[in-house]
Amino acid sequence: MKEGPDIARVAALLGDPARANMLTALMSGRALTAAELAQEAGVTPQTASSHLAKLEAGQIVVPRKQGRYRYFTLSGPDIVEALEILMGIANRVGHNRVRTGPKDPELRKARVCYDHLAGDMGVALFDGLAKRKLIESNINGVALTPAGINFANTFGIDLDGLRAKRRPLCRECLDWSARQSHLAGSFGAALLDRFYDLGWAGRMPESRIVRFSDAGEKSFRDLINP
Amino acid sequence: MKEGPDIARVAALLGDPARANMLTALMSGRALTAAELAQEAGVTPQTASSHLAKLEAGQIVVPRKQGRYRYFTLSGPDIVEALEILMGIANRVGHNRVRTGPKDPELRKARVCYDHLAGDMGVALFDGLAKRKLIESNINGVALTPAGINFANTFGIDLDGLRAKRRPLCRECLDWSARQSHLAGSFGAALLDRFYDLGWAGRMPESRIVRFSDAGEKSFRDLINP
DNA sequence: TTCATAGTTCGATGCTAATCGAAGCATTAA
DNA sequence: TTAATGCTTCGATTAGCATCGAACTATGAA
Numbered sequence: 001m002k003e004g005p006d007i008a009r010v011a012a013l014l015g016d017p018a019r020a021n022m023l024t025a026l027m028s029g030r031a032l033t034a035a036e037l038a039q040e041a042g043v044t045p046q047t048a049s050s051h052l053a054k055l056e057a058g059q060i061v062v063p064r065k066q067g068r069y070r071y072f073t074l075s076g077p078d079i080v081e082a083l084e085i086l087m088g089i090a091n092r093v094g095h096n097r098v099r100t101g102p103k104d105p106e107l108r109k110a111r112v113c114y115d116h117l118a119g120d121m122g123v124a125l126f127d128g129l130a131k132r133k134l135i136e137s138n139i140n141g142v143a144l145t146p147a148g149i150n151f152a153n154t155f156g157i158d159l160d161g162l163r164a165k166r167r168p169l170c171r172e173c174l175d176w177s178a179r180q181s182h183l184a185g186s187f188g189a190a191l192l193d194r195f196y197d198l199g200w201a202g203r204m205p206e207s208r209i210v211r212f213s214d215a216g217e218k219s220f221r222d223l224i225n226p
Numbered sequence: 227m228k229e230g231p232d233i234a235r236v237a238a239l240l241g242d243p244a245r246a247n248m249l250t251a252l253m254s255g256r257a258l259t260a261a262e263l264a265q266e267a268g269v270t271p272q273t274a275s276s277h278l279a280k281l282e283a284g285q286i287v288v289p290r291k292q293g294r295y296r297y298f299t300l301s302g303p304d305i306v307e308a309l310e311i312l313m314g315i316a317n318r319v320g321h322n323r324v325r326t327g328p329k330d331p332e333l334r335k336a337r338v339c340y341d342h343l344a345g346d347m348g349v350a351l352f353d354g355l356a357k358r359k360l361i362e363s364n365i366n367g368v369a370l371t372p373a374g375i376n377f378a379n380t381f382g383i384d385l386d387g388l389r390a391k392r393r394p395l396c397r398e399c400l401d402w403s404a405r406q407s408h409l410a411g412s413f414g415a416a417l418l419d420r421f422y423d424l425g426w427a428g429r430m431p432e433s434r435i436v437r438f439s440d441a442g443e444k445s446f447r448d449l450i451n452p
Numbered sequence: 453t454t455c456a457t458a459g460t461t462c463g464a465t466g467c468t469a470a471t472c473g474a475a476g477c478a479t480t481a482a
Numbered sequence: 483t484t485a486a487t488g489c490t491t492c493g494a495t496t497a498g499c500a501t502c503g504a505a506c507t508a509t510g511a512a
Contacts, residue, residue: 005316007309008246015238016470024233034489047471049490059319068479068488078315078367083233085308090231092304093285141304143390164369168394242500260459273501275460294458294509 013058018043019051028208029114031071080114084173111208115189122182128224142170162186239284244269245277254434255340257297310399337434341415348408354450368396388412
């Protein structure tokens with residue numbers, strides 16, 4: 001008898017619909033209160049409290065007390081990675097589920113998903129890069145093409161710096177809206193950062209919304225429409 | 227209401243101890259029969275059959291009938307990735323479990339884990355590369371150092387070719403024996419391939435054992451002992 | 453044909469875990 | 483102090499599911 005990591009215990013924690021909903025909501029990167037998470041999951045506060053206690057005991061989420069609120073965040077980037085991969089698998093095998101998407105049109109248009117761009121514009125970015133053959137997607141995942149590497153360099157993204165990080169360069173991340181992918185991974189995050197730096201877009205405080213300026217949106221359209 | 231990937235359903239399939247054991251066994255890359263998987267999981271054939279039916283319905287495993295045997299394999303590389311990440315999380319948060327390791331001393335010494343080297347020599351390889359500062363490991367994962375990139379090139383590994391693949395270059399994969407890591411990811415796989423090419427080791431047919439020649443093992447020791 | 457082996461189906465059992473109403477605790481506002 | 487809000491604990495209910503014995507099917511061997 002030996003010691004080994006208990007995969008099942010971790011997976012079981014992610015394997016309940018209510019908890020999975022909460023964790024998906026936390027992928028935005030924002031800290032959310034217990035009540036907000038209860039609403040995201042569609043359960044009563046009591047039930048949510050029980051789930052959050054389990055997630056906390058399993059060190060999947062980390063609580064932070066502030067006044068009478070308790071804010072929760074994911075305990076590490078590995079949790080995000082796990083969720084992204086599980087999303088990909090679920091999509092590949094066709095396990096879909098009805099779920100309420102964000103109602104706010106601005107959220108639907110462009111929002112932050114952990115650290116990369118999601119929403120309609122996130123999907124458009126993914127499709128545009130694919131159409132320009134800068135990225136290539138197949139059953140094994142996404143990768144930059146040689147043309148894509150060129151593009152990244154001229155666009156001001158330090159690929160070597162990203163490669164030194166542990167995170168995969170490109171990863172698909174599934175959007176709530178429809179089964180469309182947007183681009184995650186360190187390259188996806190770097191792209192969004194670059195949009196901020198170029199002044200194309202900014203993040204609204206206390207929200208997941210990414211708001212593009214008119215000129216920024218035009219530049220964005222030019223980028224994805226060759 | 228919208229469609230979204232059903233993370234919980236996939237995670238729940240991985241979230242049962244018996245099923246997790248089976249899937250971990252399948253990470254070797256070999257196709258295993260229902261009876262072998264039952265034994266790996268420590269359950270009766272009936273129970274295993276029920277689990278395998280669920281995993282098959284969920285498209286986590288793929289069956290292949292051959293005579294009166296049914297061989298199962300994982301349905302894709304994304305499943306391996308998910309298992310590796312879950313292992314990492316479980317290890318990070320200290321969720322360990324007693325588990326029977328392989329009894330065969332040869333298996334314990336060096337075996338294939340999917341496509342990279344595991345067992346004592348796999349762990350030694352990981353530690354050796356870390357001691358030589360060719361790889362660097364922290365909470366975010368593993369990565370090649372600049373010295374490691376140099377080493378890879380001189381050792382005959384085409385890093386650019388590996389980077390073009392979708393898979394992360396380096397990843398930790400936890401060994402059954404103790405909580406020691408060995409090196410997975412495309413670089414881990416490439417290293418093992420190189421060992422084969424250099425004639426240091428060969429894979430035994432119908433088994434997970436990797437057998438090093440005497441000269442090969444000596445070269446291997448030199449490699450990890452600066 | 454007869455026997456052995458691999459695997460599945462069925463049915464019964466027992467345990468775990470999700471759920472929510474009601475009540476309690478803690479913090480903030482008035 | 484009183485009231486309101488955020489969250490948790492308790493208790494009871496319910497449902498799902500893992501498990502295995504027993505019986506059944508399918509393939510291959512003698």
